[in-house]
Amino acid sequence: MAIRGALGATALRVRCPSLECTKCSSNAGSSSSGIRRGRSHGRVSFSAKDVSAFGRNASLLPGGGVAVGDVGVRSTQRRRPQGIYAEVKVQLEASGKDTADSLPLTNKILELLKDDGDPVNSASSDSDRAEFLDAAKKGNLVPVYRRIFSDQLTPVMAYRILVNEDERDAPSFLFESVEHATYGSSVGRFSMLGAQPAMEIIAKENILTILNHEDGFREEKIVDDPMNAPSEITDQWKPVMLDGLPEVFCGGWVGYFSYDTMRYVERKKLPFSHAPEDDRGLPDIHLSLYKDVVIFDHVSKLVYAIHWVQTDSEKFKTAEDAYENGKAQLARLVNRLQNGQRQKLSTGAVGIKIGHYWDNKQVSNLTEEEYKANIVKAKEHILAGDIFQIVLSQRFERRTFADPFEVYRALRIVNPSPYMIYLQGKVVNRPLAGTRRRGKTVEEDLQLEADLRQDKKEVAEHVMLVDLGRNDVGKVSKPGSVKVDRLMDVERYSHVMHLSSTVTGELLDDMKSWDALRAALPVGTVSGAPKVRAMELIDELEPTRRGPYSGGIGHVSFNGDMDIALALRTMIFPTFDRYNTLYSHSTTAGTKNRREWQVYLQAGAGIVADSNPDSEHRECINKAAGLSRAIDLAESAFIQQ
Numbered sequence: 001m002a003i004r005g006a007l008g009a010t011a012l013r014v015r016c017p018s019l020e021c022t023k024c025s026s027n028a029g030s031s032s033s034g035i036r037r038g039r040s041h042g043r044v045s046f047s048a049k050d051v052s053a054f055g056r057n058a059s060l061l062p063g064g065g066v067a068v069g070d071v072g073v074r075s076t077q078r079r080r081p082q083g084i085y086a087e088v089k090v091q092l093e094a095s096g097k098d099t100a101d102s103l104p105l106t107n108k109i110l111e112l113l114k115d116d117g118d119p120v121n122s123a124s125s126d127s128d129r130a131e132f133l134d135a136a137k138k139g140n141l142v143p144v145y146r147r148i149f150s151d152q153l154t155p156v157m158a159y160r161i162l163v164n165e166d167e168r169d170a171p172s173f174l175f176e177s178v179e180h181a182t183y184g185s186s187v188g189r190f191s192m193l194g195a196q197p198a199m200e201i202i203a204k205e206n207i208l209t210i211l212n213h214e215d216g217f218r219e220e221k222i223v224d225d226p227m228n229a230p231s232e233i234t235d236q237w238k239p240v241m242l243d244g245l246p247e248v249f250c251g252g253w254v255g256y257f258s259y260d261t262m263r264y265v266e267r268k269k270l271p272f273s274h275a276p277e278d279d280r281g282l283p284d285i286h287l288s289l290y291k292d293v294v295i296f297d298h299v300s301k302l303v304y305a306i307h308w309v310q311t312d313s314e315k316f317k318t319a320e321d322a323y324e325n326g327k328a329q330l331a332r333l334v335n336r337l338q339n340g341q342r343q344k345l346s347t348g349a350v351g352i353k354i355g356h357y358w359d360n361k362q363v364s365n366l367t368e369e370e371y372k373a374n375i376v377k378a379k380e381h382i383l384a385g386d387i388f389q390i391v392l393s394q395r396f397e398r399r400t401f402a403d404p405f406e407v408y409r410a411l412r413i414v415n416p417s418p419y420m421i422y423l424q425g426k427v428v429n430r431p432l433a434g435t436r437r438r439g440k441t442v443e444e445d446l447q448l449e450a451d452l453r454q455d456k457k458e459v460a461e462h463v464m465l466v467d468l469g470r471n472d473v474g475k476v477s478k479p480g481s482v483k484v485d486r487l488m489d490v491e492r493y494s495h496v497m498h499l500s501s502t503v504t505g506e507l508l509d510d511m512k513s514w515d516a517l518r519a520a521l522p523v524g525t526v527s528g529a530p531k532v533r534a535m536e537l538i539d540e541l542e543p544t545r546r547g548p549y550s551g552g553i554g555h556v557s558f559n560g561d562m563d564i565a566l567a568l569r570t571m572i573f574p575t576f577d578r579y580n581t582l583y584s585h586s587t588t589a590g591t592k593n594r595r596e597w598q599v600y601l602q603a604g605a606g607i608v609a610d611s612n613p614d615s616e617h618r619e620c621i622n623k624a625a626g627l628s629r630a631i632d633l634a635e636s637a638f639i640q641q
Contacts, residue, residue, distance in 0.1 A: 129323055131242060132309075136319040139240035140312040141558055143250065144326040146334050150303045155191040155296050156409065158303070158337060162195040162294075168404065169575050171197050171288040173254045175555075176412065190248045191296040192555075197254075197288035201229050204283050205272045225264045226285055227257075230556070231514045233289075237310070239558035246297060251308045252557040255287035256567060259522050259546040262535060269532050274539055280574060280600070282547045292333050305334045308558065362396040362601065362628055365544050371620070372613035374541040381537060382609045389464050390528035390537060392616075393604030395544060396624050401594040402634035404573040410634040411571075411627070436497050449490050449497060458499065461606050462488060464529050466501045475519040477505025513562035517552070526550035526566060526604065548572060549602040571627055572600040594639070601627045 128144070135142045155176050163172045172195040200211040203226030210219040210229070223229070230253050241250070261284055263270045295304040309326035316322040366374070371394050378390045400407070436452045439445030452458060466484060474482045482505040491500040508515075527550070528534025549572075554564035603623035605616040 135240040139238035141237040141239040194290040199289040203285035256553040258551040375613040395602040406634040411630040473505040481506035
């Protein structure tokens with residue numbers, strides 16, 4: 001199955017404070033700062049051996065700089081509010097006439113940097129080894145990494161290098177930030193991707209399947225709660241982060257939790273036996289464990305290639321063996337990125353307007369009359385005091401010859417979505433409800449914002465969801481720690497603006513991020529309030545299971561950091577054999593056959609006491625239209641008619 005989507009609001013973020021990391025320490029530069037004392041953050045340093053390569057007139061400057069004549073080269077590091085920022089800035093300092101030495105000096109620097117493809121830490125093998133061995137004393141899961149320039153590589157291109165066009169069933173991921181942020185924000189800074197996971201966990205109701213790709217075995221068993229499986233596996237590891245890595249996801253679990261994972265928690269009120277028809281047979285949970293991860297830092301223009309090494313594995317006699325093996329694995333990853341076969345990506349030709357409209361290509365699992373009738377039934381429950389609000393969805397289906405990755409590329413244009421930041425030491429629930437389109441001018445944009453803030457229906461619905469978020473966070477937080485940090489701010493995105501609030505709480509000492517996830521999914525913005533009763537009614541009114549839609553898609557780091565986003569603006573391309581209609585479309589030149597894909601789009605609307613069935617149905621159509629437009633754009637751009 002391929003899931004391609006611009007994710008909705010981040011539902012849950014958890015930052016685990018237990019990581020061995022000096023960046024979180026106020027005395028990071030002191031002798032008690034842990035495994036990275038003396039390690040330069042993104043700093044170019046030269047050894048005496050390096051200096052001799054510059055010639056007889058070269059000398060070593062304090063702090064690792066080099067001087068030749070009157071020309072000096074130094075590296076600098078900058079401090080920002082969030083700590084030391086890993087940025088290299090090489091300064092050529094010249095005084096007077098002897099600047100002729102600057103050219104050979106600069107060329108020599110480039111040679112040194114080219115030695116191992118690492119633009120930041122050349123000739124650092126010994127220090128890397130020492131850092132790794134020191135880290136191995138503090139934990140049993142340690143990364144090795146390399147930094148390379150990103151000026152000839154993009155996330156999309158890197159993904160296509162690691163995942164061949166024909167490998168549509170191969171587990172992989174690409175998290176992009178396609179809306180670049182203003183200075184000082186992490187939104188838009190990082191993109192992450194990975195392929196060939198070490199392990200997969202697949203849960204379908206109470207059947208758990210574990211695919212261990214490293215050791216080559218498959219295990220299948222019946223369990224009460226499959227959500228315990230990933231934490232049971234990773235509890236045996238003690239990860240140690242290295243200082244030069246960015247503070248984002250660098251390895252761990254990636255995948256999705258479907259809407260139906262709530263049934264593992266509420267077994268009596270929401271049993272699988274009472275769920276709607278499961279006509280697609282998609283997993284309820286699908287997670288992959290990635291020890292190889294590639295991170296793009298769009299600010300520093302660097303790519304981080306990372307490989308995690310389990311130092312106490314039976315494969316290694318010593319930590320030295322583990323390090324050497326890890327470096328070899330890392331070298332293979334870097335070689336693929338730098339020298340792997342680069343598939344030519346079609347540039348596409350946009351011949352249609354990128355707007356929203358609806359046509360008859362989509363077939364819903366509910367007729368318009370059936371959906372409106374469900375709204376009327378829901379309002380009856382609201383007026384009776386059974387619920388306060390409910391989100392009713394409908395699923396649309398269409399077929400296309402556009403490849404899933406081509407549709408994803410088109411979706412980046414039609415509906416770009418920013419990547420959210422991590423918050424230190426918090427459990428965070430961010431309700432987003434209440435929507436207006438973006439204005440064509442600044443004045444219209446501000447007028448639409450004022451209209452949104454004054455809409456009593458939107459405000460009332462949002463407040464209910466904030467209360468529901470406080471309840472979810474409170475289940476796993478320390479007493480008295482739950483608070484609303486932000487209430488009804490307006491967040492702007494490429495096409496729409498939303499009312500947004502932020503609820504935070506301190507995670508209980510005996511709780512993990514998995515417990516927070518269990519308490520949060522599915523969030524109230526996609527189910528209703530009270531949550532369980534609303535979900536019972538959804539089971540009665542919606543004819544088919546939601547699957548990944550309105551569940552969570554994201555990642556859980558080795559150290560427990562979690563970032564899960566709502567799967568709202570999402571398309572699902574099943575890759576099972578029964579969906580394969582064979583390759584029945586060919587290009588004009590006849591050089592490329594195409595498979596016809598069956599695509600599922602799903603959208604919902606929040607129903608309250610004064611909801612208008614016609615308006616809510618139109619809202620569903622408008623939400624799904626943006627996704628459908630991405631398919632149209634992909635067909636127009638990438639398929640030769």
